[in-house]
Amino acid sequence: MKALREFIDKQKPHFEKGGKLEKFYSAFDAIETLLYVPDKVTTAGAHIRDAIDMKRTMITVFISLIPALLFGMWNIGYHHFLSLGESPDHWTMFFYGFLKMLPIIVVTYGVGLGLEIVFAQIRSHEVNEGFFVSGLLIPMIVPPETPLWQIAIAVAFAVIFGKEVFGGSGMNIVNPALTARAFLFFAYPSDMSGERVWISEMADSFSGATPLGNALVGNFDNMPTQWDMFMGYMPGSIGETSTLMILVGALILLATGIANWRIMLSVFAGGYIMGLLFNLWGLNDYMNMDPLSHLLLGGFAFGAVFMATDPVTAAQTNKGMYIYGFLIGVIAILIRVFNPAYPEGVMLAILLMNVFAPLIDHYVIESNIKKRLKRMKIAIKN
């Protein structure tokens, strides 16, 4: 390790101002800070230094995604062989899924990081770490059969129009990973929904509809048991089926303090309460579905844990977080049950609330100011 550090230090002068490779400073800086905690010190003003910087934060989220990712790979293989009527051992299933998944991940990172570096060079700032997590999130929220060129276009769209036009990581209004997903969903609907896309290389006779897809057309016979939903033995987007693995990730995020428990809790609460309300209303089978199933199905848990908690796009005030999360849960279930065109509403709910998050924060702060002014007036009167 020491040799590496020395090697980097030796190369550094070439990349700094006046060096012969000055133009590539941002790329060099990206590699250096990825490997080591940067040695930069703020020179003016009061500042707090924390051991955890943005790269460490991103790596933690990355690690918390791993359980769901590994399960997702196994699940691709499991459903592929299930549709063929075969049942090989778990490693075969896993490797099948791994090989399916690998090109998607490579394309996502290739396109995304490539664009990040291009923009960093043009604007001469550091390469943003932001794409680390987005680059893993995007492969996990698409169906396993998504064509690679579509993913490439969607990633480019998400990086340029979801992030760079607003000024790069940390300045974006909506979640870039969900922007990519929404782009795919509206641009290539035939590859993004329906019965054919969720299982890779499926046998023709097999129906590969997701439980939510079935529920939307009123077919409740093939519903998996709640245990299966929890474990994730159902077709769906790659990383989102297993609530158990997502909860493991959530524990890592909460234990390290990266994600905010208020948002997670209120998303689940919102979804559950909306499910209960629909139960009370009870017009059709879908409305009568157990609220717990709503939380276990589709991308709900994944969205609540990894998407809604994105610190850049979520609400920032404590009270605002409760409102923001609760409304995500409510709107997601509302879209699921009421809108015949969209089987899953979590993506749209989170994107919508991303846009509203600054407004929520604004009113939370305003009401706080008003409250304190009132308190002050009473104090002055006495």
Next chain:
Amino acid sequence: MSAEVKEKEPLFSPKNLKLIKNPINLSNPITVQVLGICSALAVTAKLMPAIVLSISVLVVMAVSNVVVSLLRNGIPPRIRIIVQLVVIASMVILVDQVLKAFVYDVSKQLSVFVGLIITNCIIMGRLEAFAMSNKPWPAFLDGIGNALGYGIILIIVAFFRELLGSGTVLDMQVIPDVFYEFGYKNNGLMILPPMALITVGVIIWVQRYYTRDLIEKN
């Protein structure tokens, strides 16, 4: 009025040429003033309607600019907006009838948007800001210039939306069948209005990159 002899200005003096050139780039009605966005989003899914609408706006704008400019000394200031509207509305009705007579299909596709030229903020704005206080010839040039600035953006947006969204240009297929055999699909999002907004955004981006004068200083 006064005793001094006015020099006759040539028809295409630099000042007059500016009236045409400026709205195409530096004060483009769509990308700089952000006017008339609604029709730019609505009719640009295909190239043909966009071209027809641009020409219609060009005619309406040029003629009503000239008419209002001729009337400008006789219009009582209190009711000038109503007078302007009457002029625009009669022009629009004429254009609408011509379209219905000669290009019925396109006129059907454009449906209400021909009628909505009346409410196009660009036309009202030019009448109010320019034709009311200028002579007919400059007013005519100003109308042409602004309509061109509007039409160019409309046509660029429509070209890309039709190319990427339907794989055609003017309803002729340009993306070869080989592409589709390899799994290429048309981008359904390009047909939807949000993409028109994003395309206009990209045009603004490119325009500002090349025309540094437009970037706000702060």
